[in-house]
Amino acid sequence: MQTRRYLVFLFPYLKKYKREYTILFFCIGIGMLLNLAIAWFFQNMTNNLLGGTNDGLVLFLVLGISIIIVMMLTNYINTFYVAKTTSLVKNDIRIKMFNHMIEFPMSFFDSNHSGEIQSRIQQDTEQLDGVLGHNIIQFVILPVSGIVAFVYLSFIHLPMSLIALTLGPLILLVSKMFGQTIRNNGVAIQNNLAKLTQQLQEALSGHMITKVLRLEHEISNKYIHKSEDVLNTQFKEARVSGVLQAISIGISYCSQIMIFAIGCFFVANGDLRVGDLFAFIVLSQSLITPFSNMGHLWSNLQRSLAAVVRIYDFLNITKDRFVIKNKVEQVPVAIEFKNVSFSYNDSKKVLIDVNLKIKPGERVAIIGESGSGKSTLLKVLLGLYHPTEGEVWLYPENKEATMVEGINPYTSYVPQDYFLFDDSIYQNIQYGELNATNDQIQYAANMANAHPFILDLPDQYNFRVGERGSKLSGGQRQRITLARAFIGNHSIVVLDEATSALDVQTEEFIIKHILELRKDHSLIMITHRLSTAMNFDRIILMDNGCLIASGTHTELLRTSDKYKKLFEHFLSTDSRPVDYPITGTGN
Structure with a gap:
């Protein structure tokens, strides 16, 4: 039920791009038909040649090459639209999270590390491929292609079709057994990555104090320990996913060997033609792959769902009711x-x-x-x-x-830490009043006694101040923040x-x-x-x-x-x- 809730949560983001998904699924449908065409091609060309006639060989070759060209084209379109839709949805969710975040109350920022917030918005959205792109589409494609293959093969030889279908559900059972473990470990990986991001951000923000106090070794050790925590959870995921994938592949190959052995038996007894066996071998992949790939797909889905859980929780954090000025x-x-x-x-x-x-x-x-x-x-x-x-x-x-x-x-406000954006001096002052003119900006700079030093800078008002104003001295940064407060002509200056x-x-x-x-x-x-x-x-x-x-x-x-x-x-x-x-x- 939880998986369904998270997929329902994602549905509005997918629905927005229904045109792109329609094109994608149309091409997928064409691809399924082409798989049948390839099976039909091997079946009939083999039976035709073994029947002692070469009359249709050229026609079969032209037909085969045509099928391959169309398959190449549909594969290109599939790959492009999978990447496009995935990127569009991830971008929408990332923007949604950012806009949600800037409306959080101050108490949220007081109690949550900025590195954790960055990890939620940046890293978690990048983990969504498993529920947006190729992975989730395969969950739709494989069962449908398996059904189509089963119907086609049933018309050739029903007993063999039923035998080919027998071992598949075992893979589903194995995937179910490992699914929750993989998801829980995925959440642990994301949490550890968030802590690693926190440590990195602290090292960057406090680099000067680190050097002055000679804390390089201690800070490095902290980062190494957090990185090892990520590594250990990733190793655990690799072990669990590896076991699941190995079992799935083993069952898949067993199925193919059984199909080939039983098919040879029916061919020897005259119940099946060689061309029909070729068709079985080609389409058995479509019949067995929905089960054999399910372990890998399920693993990726659980890993992505771990990110969805964190995104879902983030977007359900209560916003400040009165954030708008x-x-x-x-x-x-x-x-x-x-x-x-x-x-x-x-x-x-x-x-x-x-x-x-x-x-x-x-x-x-x-x-x-x-x-x-x-x-x-x-x-x-x-x-x-x-x-x-x-x-x-x-x-x-x-x-x-x-x-x-x-x-x-x-009110206008100048805080203790005189924060500046990584932008020009002009833009930093203008943030106090977005419609301010050049004259108003220079007047505010004069009031803050900033105008003289600005004129001495390269590019003057267009000078980029760097991260948090790092290219300016403390006094210069403070004067720019004062100018930003003065420009709005507010009733109360704080x-x-x-x-x-x-x-x-x-x-x-x-x-x-x-x-x-x-x-x-x-x-x-x-x-x-x-x-x-x-x-x-x-x-x-x-x-x-x-x-x-x-x-x-x-x-x-x-x-x-x-x-x-x-x-x-x-x-x-x-x-x-x-x-x-x-x-x-x-x-």
């Missing part, structure tokens, strides 16, 4: 957190009963120790995570209030340690421009630099998931002992004057 008019927006709490996977709460209101156009700095919940608070505002308790509300000017249930359409990789002068330049954004644009920024936070309208202090203080710099010095200690520590360690030259709106 709606297009809205960017008007001034007030924000309110109402008793918001949040935890990752039912673990300890990262946010605890947060209540916070932010007015339109307000500049808010969020400070606190690492792990205090600052970044999580912003991700809840962005709609990347949904509160486990409480609600986040938006109050757009002259519009109906809305609760944040999906990606917040009023920055998570967005200037941490910049030198003091560049940070001051950018903060100054940020604070000079339209007065109705809100700015929320996480920072560890009190010298930056002091220039904001309000400072929010977080600790262990709680909002413990809120106010201007002056107010917090008066009302919060913890903030006062942070400020005193800042004075003792930061060489810049407290009143460094940034025009802000705070006190």
Whole structure:
């Protein structure tokens, strides 16, 4: 029943290409008729020659060559359309999985390794040939061709036809015995390949740390162990498949020997002509092959079904219900957190009963120790995570209030890791607003103080930044991500340690421009630099998931002992004057 469920799951993908499959099966039908024609050719030419007449020899030879030419043509069409339909369906499933994956909630990516996800989308789809292409088609062709051969041979000699059919079901029984073992081992192979992909990806992502810490030997050993796990499961599959194939071939040859021996007996007794025996020998392959090949086909099918199981499970993972970012008019927006709490996977709460209101156009700095919940608070505002308790509300000017249930359409965001796509600088900035003009892109780059260094690069705005921006320095990457955030002209700009990789002068330049954004644009920024936070309208202090203080710099010095200690520590360690030259709106 499970096999049927997975085949039903695949059927809509196959149905999409019914034209291609119709052509394919039409050619397959022609091929079956040609197999009968070859049997008829040997039967009648042999009987004709042994009958003492050569009158039709030339005609038989011309007919035989014609049959072979048509067979070659149909075989070409079969091979091409099998490859074409298989590739088309695999491509559709691969795209379906990718589109499904990008709509997963953040919690999925938190708990699943990216290497495992890559393995599902890339490697599992490549294992589908056994249920899409030649393998599954053979499951249809072989029984039909076997029936056609049996009917034809029955008209020649029914007892011999029944004898030829006798040993076939034994192969089916053997295939049934080995099928589940092969499928289970196929799942194990795919899982081990996924772990191997994870290890490879980690080695590539962490290559610099590997070299600095001299971990080459340890990382290599890990990869070797995972590769050996793959090898061992593949060896097991080879052993099981080999036994199945050996038994199937043994039964097949036994059948052919019996057919030939019994046929010779009937020829000797005058019950069968030599040409008829040739026809039996030719078509016995069509009669026995459905059984003899069934072991190999069944093995391949189970291996592919193991991939189908993983694909089926992947496509049944629940997507984020609110993944779409709606297009809205960017008007001034007030924000309110109402008793918001949040935890990752039912673990300890990262946010605890947060209540916070932010007015339109307000500049808010969020400070606190690492792990205090600052970044999580912003991700809840962005709609990347949904509160486990409480609600986040938006109050757009002259519009109906809305609760944040999906990606917040009023926000732009610069994360801590300042991720760039392997594309041009121009395209990376334009991702912030796909309809942005050249002037808008250059204006955003100027705001982020990126324009001068871009002009010094080869190809300037068309310079390709490499994987994750590897061809740029950390500060350059951060400025490009800032430009990407500025270009959308969003009502709320959210920055998570967005200037941490910049030198003091560049940070001051950018903060100054940020604070000079339209007065109705809100700015929320996480920072560890009190010298930056002091220039904001309000400072929010977080600790262990709680909002413990809120106010201007002056107010917090008066009302919060913890903030006062942070400020005193800042004075003792930061060489810049407290009143460094940034025009802000705070006190």
